[in-house]
Amino acid sequence: MQLRLQQRLQERRQQSLYRQRLTLSSPQGAEVQIGTERLLCFCSNDYLGLANHPQVITSLQENAARYGVGSGASHLVVGHSGPHQELEEALAEFTGRPRALLFSSGYMANIGIMAALLKRGDAVFEDRLNHASLLDGGLLSGARLQRFRHNDTDHLKQLLQQRADVEGKLVATDGVFSMDGDSAPLGELATVCAEQGALLVVDDAHGFGVLGANGAGSLEQAGLSAREVPVLMGTLGKALGTGGAFVAGDEDLIEGLIQFARSYIYTTAIPPALVAATLVSLELLTTEAWRRPHLQQLIARFRAGAEQLGLPLMDSQSPIQPLLVGDADAALRLSEKLRSDGVLVSAIRPPTVHAGTARLRITLSAAHNEDQVDRLLDALQRHA
Structure with missing residues (x-):
């Protein structure tokens, strides 16, 4: 070897x-x-230049003095602190969804989404240019993975129709594609998913904080609600300049991830001081618009x-x-x-x-x- x-x-x-x-x-x-x-x-x-923002740094320093450096454990043991809860609530409000859940990285979030929602015998459909974490999540889920041509909703519809007999169907796409920089046709994708009975998942790592009237990302820019896009993933280490990721959705989705997403259950929580600093970054989206x-x-x-x-x-x-x-x-x-x-x-x-x-x-x-x-x-x- x-x-x-x-x-x-x-x-x-x-x-x-x-x-x-x-x-x-x-x-x-x-x-x-x-x-x-x-x-x-x-x-x-670091799209918004927040990674070295003095207010973000000050928050990190002050909260390290208060909470220490490491979180000490996973969220489900004793690693979930006040800043974690506060940030989840703030992200839910900011994205217009009932709840949000923090993950250690976007990769772990996408792996967790797929593992919690899919099972063997299901079908997952992904844009050919999706981020590796979405593709790996689909492969590891046990569902059958099929890739549709980049931003080609007609091809996606054709693939979905071929699997009409499958009960569990999930479509995943980047909001903004990380290597090409273009955006997914989210409105068209949402329409196809509604017609074909598929759940739509959007990884908005490169849109969150940058796009939309308030910086809420690709879904805000496209005018899409949680009903049309039930699962939203965003990262905190890009436009917000800190680290980690989140998934936002309804009560059942978040509880399902807490119970069944192994990449959430078996991972040490993000350090609380970094989470507190992210709260400042999120506030800066508004105060330094x-x-x-x-x-x-x-x-x-x-x-x-x-x-x-x-x-x-x-x-x-x-x-x-x-x-x-x-x-x-x-x-x-x-x-x-x-x-x-x-x-x-x-x-x-x-x-x-x-x-x-x-x-x-x-x-x-x-x-x-x-x-x-x-x-x-x-x-x-x-x-x-």
């Missing part, structure tokens, strides 16, 4: 697919420090500049602005050239994306300013 692993690692290196970690010595922000390099960062999911329109202005500025340069951006109005390169080695070289120019953008390569679709995943944040976006465009003009 060791020889087999060594061979696989060597193949990754030869195919320009080998992944390496970067070690930061600074907080998240528009600029980051890596070793002796000070780099303009365009690859973080300027962050979302500012971010949209930066997105528009970048896309307009990229169009002038003839850069092959993908169709995205979200903070995720993928620059399609194609070849994995070419994407890696472009990333390295930008870094030598003081700009940090990750090269995304297979197996994260399909072969032949390697890209630079450019992400914008409310922490950026117009001059920094222009610096990125200047660097792309020189090297892309």
Whole structure:
């Protein structure tokens, strides 16, 4: 097995697919420090620039002094503290749902949803470009997993009709797709699910906090209620700048997850100080609402500049602005050239994306300013 692993690692290196970690010595922000390099960062999911917000930091520090560092146990033993309860109630109110439940990560939340709702003999239908956690959740659930063409509701309807005899049918989609940056046609998906008797699950990791009039995410932007989309998952480590995830829905859903989601039952709860800091982040969505329109202005500025340069951006109005390169080695070289120019953008390569679709995943944040976006465009003009 060791020889087999060594061979696989060597193949990754030869195919320009080998992944390496970067070690930061600074907080998240528009600029980051890596070793002796000070780099303009365009690859973080800190979409609203809250990860290093002074009020969020203060809350974390004060509540660490009050509650300690670790939660000490899972929620069902003795790890559920006052901040956990308060945040769940706040998230339920913010998303317009009866209840919400905290998970340690979006991956664990999606695994838990699938495990609690599906059983062997059921059918789960997923967009081909769904996040790995949704796909893995479907595979691990024991249900039969079928993937429909990206954002193709006609194909989904056809697959659902072929499984009309199945009692338990679940459809899962990202709200905003993490590597392409485009949005799911949630209204159409909700209509198809209602017609075909399927439960709709939306992973809004990249929409929550960013989209909608109040930042409540993709469902708010699409004008969809809990009746049309019964299961909502959102993460707290992206737009809110902290960590963890939640599932929001009705009483039966949340109680079902508490009783049957193994990724909830057997996981240590998020540290209460971090949860308290997330409450501040959630409040900042309202008190510093300027962050979302500012971010949209930066997105528009970048896309307009990229169009002038003839850069092959993908169709995205979200903070995720993928620059399609194609070849994995070419994407890696472009990333390295930008870094030598003081700009940090990750090269995304297979197996994260399909072969032949390697890209630079450019992400914008409310922490950026117009001059920094222009610096990125200047660097792309020189090297892309």
